[in-house]
Amino acid sequence: MRSKVYRVLPRRTGILLPILFFLCLAAGAQEKRLSDYKVSLQLQEGTVQQALTQLQEATGLAFTYYEEDIRQTAPVSIRVRNAALDAVLDRVLAGNNCTAQLSGNKVYLRPLRKAPVLKPGVIKGRVLDKSNGQILPYATVRIKGTAAGATTDKDGQFLLADIKPGKYTLLAGYLGFGMAEKQVVLEEGQLLELTFELESLTKALSGVTVTGIRRGEAKALNAMRNADNIKYVLAQEQMEKFPDNTVSESLQRVPGVAVGYSYGVARDVIIRGLDPTRNAVQLNGNRVPATETQSRTTDLNGVLSNTVESIEIIKTLTPDRDADATGGVINIIxxxxxxxxxxxxxxxxxxxxxxxxxxxxxxxxxxxxxxxxxxxxxxxxxxxxxxxxxxxxxxxxxxxxxxxxxxxxxxxxxxxxxxxxxxxxxxxxxxxxxxxxxxxxxxxxxxxxxxxxxxxxxGYGIGEYDGQDxxxxxxxxxxxxxxxxxxxxxxxxxxxxxxxxxxxxxxxxxxxxxxxxxxxxxxxxxxxxxxxxxxxxxxxxxxxxxxxxxxxxxxxxxxxxxxxxxxxxxxxxxxxxxxxxxxxxxxxxxxxxxxxxxxxxxxxxxxxxxxxxxxxxxxxxxxxxxxxxxxxxxxxxxxxxxxxxxxxxxxxxxxxxxxxxxxxxxxxxxxxxxxxxxxxxxxxxxxxxxxxxxxxxxxxxxxxxxxxxxxxxxxxxxxxxxxxxxxxxxxxxxxxxxxxxxxxxxxxxxxxxxxxxxxxxxxxxxxxxxxxxxxxxxxxxxxxxxxxxxxxxxxxxxxxxxxxxxxxxxxxxxxxxxxxxxxxxxxxxxxxxxxxxxxxxxxxxxxxxxxxxxxxxxxxxxxxxxxxxxxxxxxxxxxxxxxxxxxxxxxxxxxxxxxxxxxxxxxxxxxxxxxxxxxxxxxxxxxxxxxxxxxxxxxxxxxxxxxxxxxxxxxxxxxxxxxxxxxxxxxxxxxxxxxxxxxxxxxxxxxxxxxxxxxxxxxxxxxxxxx
Known part of the structure; x- marks a missing residue:
């Protein structure tokens, strides 16, 4: 419903037409602004409508608005002399999300229209080796020109959430492989699924291919390079290339790691000089229970190296990991x-x-x-x-x-x-x-x-020496x-x-x-x-x-x-x-x-x-x-x-x-x-x-x-x-x-x-x-x-x-x-x-x-x-x-x-x-x-x-x-x-x-x- 117009044009227009003509010329020469109007206003515990009525009478302007757009948020108490009209309106309309616009002798009060909020979208997908379709874990995927990016998980999958709709160029990379690029359009609220296929950069050397240990190395090195903390990674393919049967034996190949032996086989894992009681053994990020008689340690001779996907040796902690690992964390994936x-x-x-x-x-x-x-x-x-x-x-x-x-x-x-x-x-x-x-x-x-x-x-228990020998x-x-x-x-x-x-x-x-x-x-x-x-x-x-x-x-x-x-x-x-x-x-x-x-x-x-x-x-x-x-x-x-x-x-x-x-x-x-x-x-x-x-x-x-x-x-x-x-x-x-x-x-x-x-x-x-x-x-x-x-x-x-x-x-x-x-x-x-x-x-x-x-x-x-x-x-x-x-x-x-x-x-x-x-x-x-x-x-x-x-x-x-x-x-x-x-x-x-x-x-x- 329309509100009242506080200023109405008179019916006797004959004499006013020439005047209006000259006023239009003047307005065209110099358009007036709300701040050009100086007003005095005194009101105690009044309403917004009362304040607008007084301002209309003081300025000769008509205020036009929808009643539902103007709310009475609090009583209006104001006392000003010779103040700019726009400043006075700001105080009168406080709490109302609206704007005042002067057009001729009318002031239109309109609500501010918010720009529509577009629902963000999601981009998810996988990164694969183009030559054989195998997944590439720990590859990087990023949106060009932004800080948005992700690293694929151990299954080669990535997720980019809370992305604004629009056109984007996505880049995927992997150590030892070339970059792949995709241009996409993300619609409002869309879940966009992509698959990147990367090609090996291996030189065409006779007999040399990215297989076996080299594929395992690539997986491990990508995980290390893209990590937010310091860690070393052993992939399963790497472990296979050493004559090691258990996780303990495999860990002796890692920088900063030493092992203690039990009947010729590596057992106790010492990280950076600290014995197993000061390290943590985890399985998929969860602490592994103890298999010893007095301590919290786990005998890793009990875990065969060919049963795991990879091993992370985490040397610096982040807050999302358990803190009980002064030496480091052995995380078995x-x-x-x-x-x-x-x-x-x-x-x-x-x-x-x-x-x-x-x-x-x-x-x-x-x-x-x-x-x-x-x-x-x-x-x-x-x-x-x-x-x-x-x-x-x-x-x-x-x-x-x-x-x-x-x-x-x-x-x-x-x-x-x-x-x-x-x-x-x-x-x-x-x-x-x-x-x-x-x-x-x-x-x-x-x-x-x-x-x-x-x-x-x-055994020989010696009681006494009656001579040197x-x-x-x-x-x-x-x-x-x-x-x-x-x-x-x-x-x-x-x-x-x-x-x-x-x-x-x-x-x-x-x-x-x-x-x-x-x-x-x-x-x-x-x-x-x-x-x-x-x-x-x-x-x-x-x-x-x-x-x-x-x-x-x-x-x-x-x-x-x-x-x-x-x-x-x-x-x-x-x-x-x-x-x-x-x-x-x-x-x-x-x-x-x-x-x-x-x-x-x-x-x-x-x-x-x-x-x-x-x-x-x-x-x-x-x-x-x-x-x-x-x-x-x-x-x-x-x-x-x-x-x-x-x-x-x-x-x-x-x-x-x-x-x-x-x-x-x-x-x-x-x-x-x-x-x-x-x-x-x-x-x-x-x-x-x-x-x-x-x-x-x-x-x-x-x-x-x-x-x-x-x-x-x-x-x-x-x-x-x-x-x-x-x-x-x-x-x-x-x-x-x-x-x-x-x-x-x-x-x-x-x-x-x-x-x-x-x-x-x-x-x-x-x-x-x-x-x-x-x-x-x-x-x-x-x-x-x-x-x-x-x-x-x-x-x-x-x-x-x-x-x-x-x-x-x-x-x-x-x-x-x-x-x-x-x-x-x-x-x-x-x-x-x-x-x-x-x-x-x-x-x-x-x-x-x-x-x-x-x-x-x-x-x-x-x-x-x-x-x-x-x-x-x-x-x-x-x-x-x-x-x-x-x-x-x-x-x-x-x-x-x-x-x-x-x-x-x-x-x-x-x-x-x-x-x-x-x-x-x-x-x-x-x-x-x-x-x-x-x-x-x-x-x-x-x-x-x-x-x-x-x-x-x-x-x-x-x-x-x-x-x-x-x-x-x-x-x-x-x-x-x-x-x-x-x-x-x-x-x-x-x-x-x-x-x-x-x-x-x-x-x-x-x-x-x-x-």
Whole structure:
């Protein structure tokens, strides 16, 4: 409805026509503006209409408007004199979104018309290799002339959300491939799907193609180049090119990573000098449960390398990742269906271990397909081997010999191991595109790791030296042991991604279980006392003993009255929910800001129980004699011909005898309770985390910063075990303790692109390391006879660290990398074994052995890497390649000791570690000779430097090769430890060797296929 017109033209127009004519001429000469009208207005608590009426009367102008366009937002109170009309109208019409326009003698009041808001669109799609249709993960896709861009995920898919409608040019790129360009028109609210097909840039060199390891390298290098933080990536194709069967073995090839060995195979992963307790193992971004007895660590021998798609070693954290990774994160990416055509792949290898002279078997099969909206993948891997190890173990004590005190061997043990290992890996991965805006997944992964060990040993306990090379009061032990281990990991994930208006939302529900179970442990030790012998120490690491009497060689003289068995199990379970949301804002040409926020909640239980039993024959029962329970196990060429090691008890027969004749044994409650109760516990933990982070992109700069908050609460129940003054067991009492710790963990990651293939990176981050489970348990073992208490410490706090990183990296167009960087870590509240004397109270003067938070530790180092295919060389040489890396690491940790305060290096930190591989690829052949090396390092800390244990440096040489038989079938050969490199450690200085290990060499050969 029209409003009233407050000024109406008069009907008597005759005389006015000439006047109007001249007024029009005047208006044409100089158009008047609202500001030219000066008015006075006084109104108290009036209406808008009243104010407009007074203004009409004061100016002679007519105000025209629709009543619904003028709202009474508040009473009008105004008092002005000789003020400009436009200013007065602004005050009168305050709260009304309208404009005043003067036309002749009329003022039109019109609402401001907002420009129509166009609904943004979405661009999504895939990037493929044009030659074969395979997906290209971690490719870059960007909109030309803007900061909008994305990186394809592991399935080669990208998503650009919240894009304004319009015409755009999109560019897709991948290392080793040419750029692809597409011009598109994005309509309002449209979901536009694209497919880019890229062509290889490989030069037309005879026999050189981008296949096998080079395709894997391209995938890994693209992931590293486009990452917002510092990380190293190993693709599955790269892992296949080394003779490595497990994830632990594969990780020894990474810059800044060292490994500790278990029976010749890499197990413990040390990142930048920090042991596994200060690193995190994740599966698809979720923490993997523990498979060890006391710590939070996972034995990665239980994960076969051919069961994974890739491995990320994340060295700088961002706020959207868990903060408990001071050394770094090992993130295992599982396999998934990626291609529209069905893919059946696998391998079948058979091998040989030279030390045990036994075969090994390596089998795998995988089938997957991405069919329209549904993707599915089934994968199974099996590995079985019989490994061995020869070990010489020496311990020392101070003896007085001929009036002089000197350090001499106190115990010498020769031990031969046979280890049967079986690995089974099963994967089921389902993905479903529920709608254009939502994709869902369901994953379940099972890793079964079973190990059975048989070991036989002969030990010599030396009582006295009556000469420099003659010993007396010696006890000889002949021991046999059967034991097994189950280390299993089961994970179940359900989650997805949804585009919710302008937000990209991802969510995940995760159930995990880690298992350590040792149901079988049978041990028998037969001994012969009061022996004497001449000791030959001409080779300190291989002492030779010559008995004075032949009785030492008569196995019927060795007896025992004891038999030991036990069972130990740890269950580590958790349930976790994760939610993240991201929105990107365009801030102008070549500028964007992505805000990401989210949280995570995890509930965990960790339960451990031990049952240790020492079964002792009743007094009227005759002794067991070794000659009646002999095992046929032997090692003829022990330690490369040092001796023929044999004469061990068969513990399976001992176990059978015990089960059939249990009434002939008595139990030792002190042994059982002392070895069972302090080590048994149950606990619960809650982790709540939330974060916010921003990713700012501007031309050559990428800046990621934000903060994460984490709170961990725990409730543990342990046992207090009391022993009397004679060493006998008295009682066990339950102890419960609750506590919590929390903190903020900010981070900043900066990347500056010197060129399309050259980056400078810098980062400052804060991280944490949580105490081991067992360290937090409120357990106590009170030994009155020894005036000693061993105990846990539930009042521990988490270690925290401030980390600084700088890295230069250049990526070769021919697929390669040259990088160099430095890092520095300032670690506070470092955990260490602590011993002190109790002052006052019931246990005044007792020695207390526990774990404590100590002084600051500092770690710094240098990492360099070079990997490149030398395709620029002439002729047959253009198939050569190099894969090399080196790390120098230094650390300093100040710890209080029993004698004095000491500055030491972090235990397990290798000061020098690296890899050198020479490769050759041409005409379907791929081969490499690889060397992994590390220098001597501090393995464990004694009370004084003379009691520190050091491990010797070592270099291992490996060879691997494959030959393409057909486009889909190839022959494979793997050989490990070709030089049969030994391992060893020593006490204080090299003149006191502790252990010498020989693992031999091993290998396998067979075929692999991809159909």
């Amino acid at each position: 599982s396999k998934s269906a990626q291609e529209a055509t069905p893919v059946l792949s696998g391998k079948a290898l058979i091998g040989y271990n030279a030390l045990t002279q036994k075969p090994n078997y390596d089998l795998s099969l995988s089938y997957g397909r991405k069919r329209k909206r549904l993707g599915y993948l089934l994968s199974a891997s099996y590995f079985a081997s019989t490994r061995g190890q020869d070990r010489m173990d020496i311990s020392y004590e101070d003896f007085e010999v001929e009036g002089v005190t000197s350090r001499k061997p106190e115990s010498i043990t020769s031990e031969a191991f046979k280890i049967d290992r079986k690995n089974l890996g099963l994967t089921l991965d389902l993905s479903y595109d529920a709608s254009p805006n939502t994709s869902l997944y369901l994953r379940t992964i099972y890793n079964k790791y079973y190990e059975f060990q048989y070991s036989g040993s002969i 003659h010993v007396t009061d010696m006890t000889i032990y002949r021991e046999g042991r059967w034991r097994d281990y189950h280390r299993d990991i089961i994970t179940l994930n359900f989650g997805g991604k949804t585009l919710l208006r302008q937000f990209q939302v991802d969510y995940d529900v995760n159930l995990n279980k880690g298992l350590y179970d040792q149901p079988k442990y049978w041990n028998a030790s037969f001994n012969l006392e009061d022996q004497s012998a001449r000791l030959d120490l001409s080779q300190p690491d291989l002492p030779v003993i010559h008995f004075d009497h032949a009785a030492a060689n008569d196995l019927s003289n060795y007896t025992t009255r004891n038999y030991i068995n036990r069972h130990e199990r740890v269950d580590d379970k958790d349930a976790q929910v994760t939610l993240n949301a991201t929105r990107t804002f365009e801030l102008g040409q070549d500028k964007s800001l992505a805000i990401k926020f989210g949280g995570r909640y995890r509930y965990k239980t960790n339960e451990r129980f031990r049952n240790y039993y020492n079964h002792v024959l009743l007094e009227d029962e005759p002794d067991f004699r070794l000659s009646d329970y002999l095992s046929g196990y032997e090692r003829k060429d022990f330690l490369d011909g040092y001796t023929h090691l044999h004469g061990f008890p068969e513990t399976e027969r001992m176990e059978q005898y015990f089960r059939e004749n249990g009434s002939r044994f008595s139990e030792d409650p002190t042994y059982t309770r002392q070895n069972t109760d302090p080590d048994s516990y149950n606990g619960k933990e809650d982790l709540a985390a939330a974060y916010v982070m921003g990713t700012f992109r501007m031309k050559k700069w990428d800046i990621v910063t934000g903060v994460r908050f984490e709170r961990t609460s725990f409730d543990y129940t342990g046992n207090e075990v009391l022993m009397d003054e004679t060493g006998k067991y008295i009682s066990t009492t339950k102890i419960d303790h609750r506590n919590a710790f929390h903190g903020f963990y900010p981070s900043l990651n900066v990347k500056y692109k010197l060129s399309e293939r050259t980056n400078l990176r810098a980062a400052v981050t804060r991280s944490l390391s949580r105490p081991n489970y067992y360290d937090l348990v409120p357990w106590k073992e009170i030994e009155r006879r020894r005036s000693r208490i061993n105990q846990g410490n539930p009042d521990l706090v988490e270690e925290t660290a401030t980390n600084y990183d700088f890295l230069f990296e250049h990526y070769f167009a021919s697929i390669g990398l040259l990088s160099g960087g430095v890092f520095y870590k300032d670690v506070k509240d470092v955990l260490f074994d602590y011993s002190y004397e109790q002052q006052g109270g019931e246990f005044d003067g007792y020695r207390i052995n526990t774990v404590s938070n100590g002084a600051n530790g500092k770690v710094y180092g240098i990492e360099i890497a070079w990997q490149q295919q030398l395709t620029f060389l002439p002729g047959v040489l253009n198939g050569l390649g190099i894969y090399a890396n080196y790390s120098y690491i230094h650390s300093k940790l100040t710890v209080p000791g029993i004698v004095t305060t000491r500055d030491i290096a972090l235990p397990e930190m290798r000061p020098h570690v690296g890899n050198v591989s020479l490769t050759y690829e041409k005409h379907g052949f791929s081969g490499r000779v690889s060397a992994y090396f590390f220098a001597a390092f501090l393995a464990s800390v004694g009370d004084v430097p003379e009691l520190d244990e050091h491990e010797k440096g070592r270099t291992q040489l490996d060879f691997s090769a494959s030959q393409q038989i057909t486009p889909r079938l190839k022959a494979v050969l793997n050989l490990s430890n070709l030089t049969r490199a030994k391992r060893g450690d020593y006490l204080g200085t090299a003149q006191y060797p502790l252990n010498t290990y020989i693992d031999g060499w091993w290998g396998s050969a067979g075929i692999s296929f991809r159909l």
